[in-house]
Structure formats: C-alpha cells, structure tokens
Amino acid sequence: MSSNMDKLKVDFPELYDTAAKLNDTVYSGRVLSQKEQKIIAIALAAGSCNEVATRKQMENAIKYYDVNKDEIMDALGIVLIMNGKPAFTKAVGVLYSLLE
Amino acid sequence: MSSNMDKLKVDFPELYDTAAKLNDTVYSGRVLSQKEQKIIAIALAAGSCNEVATRKQMENAIKYYDVNKDEIMDALGIVLIMNGKPAFTKAVGVLYSLLE
Amino acid sequence: MSSNMDKLKVDFPELYDTAAKLNDTVYSGRVLSQKEQKIIAIALAAGSCNEVATRKQMENAIKYYDVNKDEIMDALGIVLIMNGKPAFTKAVGVLYSLLE
Amino acid sequence: MSSNMDKLKVDFPELYDTAAKLNDTVYSGRVLSQKEQKIIAIALAAGSCNEVATRKQMENAIKYYDVNKDEIMDALGIVLIMNGKPAFTKAVGVLYSLLE
Amino acid sequence: MSSNMDKLKVDFPELYDTAAKLNDTVYSGRVLSQKEQKIIAIALAAGSCNEVATRKQMENAIKYYDVNKDEIMDALGIVLIMNGKPAFTKAVGVLYSLLE
Amino acid sequence: MSSNMDKLKVDFPELYDTAAKLNDTVYSGRVLSQKEQKIIAIALAAGSCNEVATRKQMENAIKYYDVNKDEIMDALGIVLIMNGKPAFTKAVGVLYSLLE
16 A cells, blocks of 8 residues: 555545445456456556556556466557557556566 | 448558458457457446447447456446546446347 | 436445445535535536536536536636637537526 | 537637637647648547547538548548547548548 | 746747636636636646646645645545546645645 | 567567557558658647657657657647647647757
8 A cells, every 4th residue: 555545544534445445346346356357457547548557557466466467468459459559558668667 | 340440441441451450469369368358448448438439349248258247347347446437327328228 | 316327226236335435425525515526526527528427517516506607617717728628618518508 | 600609709708719819829830731730630639539529620621621531531540549449430430421 | 837838938929828818817717716716727637647737736726825635635536536546546646745 | 669669579579560560551641741640649649648658759750750849839739729738738848858
C-alpha cells in the first residue's frame, strides 16, 4: 500500500474503506479467476495511457498472481487494436522496465 | 462484417488488409485463449465508453466464444474500478439489451 | 433508478450494494454541499463527452438540487477550457434539450 | 450554426463571442492552409470518438473546403494508428454515411 | 505564468491573448463563485488523469482561493465515481505532495 | 527505434512486423503528403495528452520532414479548440523544449 493511501486511510477513513470494499467485491469474481481479472486491469490501465497505474497493475499481477510476460503481451496486443499504438508502446515500455 | 467495412475493402484494400492482418496476429495469442482476449476487448471497449464497439465486442464474444453474462460482468466490475461508474453503467445497459 | 440498475440489483446484489455505498459515502461530503458536488458531477460527465451520463446528472441536479441553467453554464465554461469545444457543445445541447 | 449555438449567443453572449473569436484566431493559421487545419480537426474529432463532432467537421470540410474522401481517409489512417480501431471504424462509418 | 506561456505570448500573441480572454470570460461566472469554478477545474484536470494540470489547478486554488484539503477531497470523491480509481489515486498523490 | 521496440522485435516478431506494416501502409497516403500526415500525428498525440508520444512525433517530424514551429503551432491551435487548454499547454511545453 502506497503512503498516500495510508494518509487517505487516516484522513478520510470512510472513503478509504468504501473504495477498498469495492475492490474486494469486484475481485471476488463469480467465474473469472483473479488472475484473469488482474490481466484485464492491466489492459484497462494501459488503454487509459496511465503509466503509473499500468506499472502498479503489472507489478501486482507478476508478484502475486504469477502473470508472465507472454500473458501480458497477449493482453497488450488487444490494447494496440483497441486504443492505438502510443498506448501500446507506453505499456510495452513499462513491461520491459519491470522485467529487467 | 459491416457494410462500411465492405466499402473500405473495395475503396482502400491495402489499408483494410493490413488492419485485418493485425487482428489475426493479435488474436492468435501465445498463451491467453481467444476467449480471454475477447473478454479483454469487451473491457477495453467499455472502458473507452464506446457503446457501438462494446455492443459489437459483446455480440461477437457471446455468439462465437460462448462468453456468458457472469464472465462479462466479472470484467465490467474491473471497468467500474478503473474507468468509473458512467462507463460501467453504459456497458451494463448494452449487456442487458443483448440478453433480452 | 433505471431498469438496468434494477436488474443489476437482482443479478449482482453485492456489486450493486457496494457501488451504491460508494455513492452515499462520496456525496456525504465534509465541506462541499451536495449541490456543489452534483455540479462537479455534471462537469465531469460533460468533460468525458458522455451524453447519457451528462443528461442523467443534469436531470438529477435540476430536479432534486435546484441547480439552474446559469449554474450549469458556469460549470460548462470550465469544461470548454479544460476539455475543448466539442465536449462543451455536446453538453450545451443536452442542457437546452432539458430546458425545453 | 446549430440552434443550440443560437440560443447560447442570446443567453451567454460574451461566452459565445469569446469562443467564436478563438475559432477565428486559430483557423487564421500562419502557414497551414485552412483546409489542412480542417483535416486536422476531423482527425481530432475522430480520435476522441465523438461521432457528432466528427460528422460536423467532415460536413464542413467537404462543403466549404473541397476536402474529399481520399484526403479524409489518409487522415483517418493516422487515427487508426494513434487511437485504435474502434475510433477509426466509427469515423469511417460517418464518412460513408456522408458520401451516400 | 510559466515560461512556456511567456514564449507563446511573444511568438503567437494573438493566440495567447484569445486564450487568456477565454479564461477571463469563463471565470467571471454569473452565479458560481470563482472558488467553486476553481474546484471544478481541479476535478476536470484530475478526471483527465493530467498530473501537471491537476497540480497547477490545485496550487492555484490553494494559494489564491483559500481552497483547502477537505474541499478538494470532496471533489476528488466525485472523480473516483465518475472517472475511476487510477484517476482518483493520481490526484490524491498530487494533493498530498502539495500539502507536505 | 527505441530499445523497447528492439526487444519487441526479438520477442514478438510477428506482432512487431504487423504493426510496422500498418505504419507503412498508412503513411503511404494517397493524396496527403507524408509531411501533412506527420502533422496530423502530432495533433493526435497532443490531443491525447500523451507527452512521450507528442515528443516522439514532433522530433520525427522536425528531423525528417522539415516541419517547423509555425506549422506545429497551427496544428496545436486546433488541439486547443478540440481538446482543451491542458492538452494544448502540455504540447506547447514539449515544442519549446525541443526548440531550445
């Protein structure tokens, strides 16, 4: 948990708790595995061209869900089609920086 | 294939072919199944708030890849977190309109 | 409540409840009035070029929070600066359609 | 001029005038022709997936600046690369609907 | 005024002046206070995931309009709902970095 | 070619080749010059608020297509209208940083 989220938890506990609860509810999917949901989150962060969020999602997925390079690249290919080359290129850069 | 894509194929065959080739390459993923990739495409279309693309991706996924309501909703939950409630609500509306 | 949200409530009650709880938490602001928060929601929906969400937010704000045309236009001017003329024009169109 | 902009002119004349002045200033480019600038505006509207704005920009460019199908498609190809296939497909649909 | 805007003023005075005029017109709202409009601008910058613009709007609002942490967080809550958690998290990070 | 694209070429050659082929097809426009297409790409990168892509497109256009400051600014004016002031300001900052 980043230190900003720590501060949010102290300053605005109800907002923090509700957002955390939403996370828990969503990631307890009915049929998709948490790993599959994490890969979707990577794709959505990449599709929004949000570098910080893409890195956070990839780190989390690699560390806790055994997501590997090929799985991420199979998802980023969809980002290339759906969101264009700059979004794809940015996410590929994040991926390679994490693998080094 | 929509009639606009038919016209594009006639008018700009090289552009049409290259775009189609990109599709084929991406969806021949290495490790994710085509079904998993289709669900990612649904999430990305929904995350971009693009109603027409969301409908097209859902229809295609339901018809050809046996994607069901629970799988789509597990993906749309991630859209709710990553892209907000209006994007989620729009995609939920498309989903229910397709299921009727 | 739209009928899609009704269906969501039946099909995915936990997801529905958590999203509703988030709404309640956020709109119980500490210092901004609910009316001020509703105007911010209008601006964000307009800034995302989401016509359906803009309409819903404006209708709700006009009906339940006595938000008027001048207040909305003062917010849409900020959208013009921050998000450009097409987003502004779309929201102005929604506003006038609601006032007729 | 659409009727909403007519109403805006009456209700909020200073805002209307300043926005119109910005348009005049920008489209009196130093080195690019107005036609080239209009094609850029088409690409930006298409890149934002804004169907109404795309149609308006294309209609205006075709009617007043002799922009033709091939010129627009050369611009939309860039949209395909930079913003992805759904944005491209939507704009191609608008283009063909205008040419019929 | 940033040094880039200084250069723009020298190089492209008419464009600079018209953009400045638009700012003056919009922020002389009819009914919303400038402070309320500044909070809307913070929300829109945050909703677009634009970190630089979010910082600039927050700094300006805190320094010149006495906007405080609670007011900004009440606005960012709406961003969480309307634009998703990554946009919210980024803006919370900017806010805490400014308060330190 | 950036080193990430080098790695992609080794790791995922088919994806790399298809994306490169799309680039070649699109930039062999029928009627617009490559220079005009490059200026459109600058505008689209700027309109998406993507600083890295904006810099890459501007560098490439200045170096290989003799695109100059006035031509870029004529395009960025359209970005100001279509995508708002934060997108414009970010691109102006990139432009001045390249010219220094």
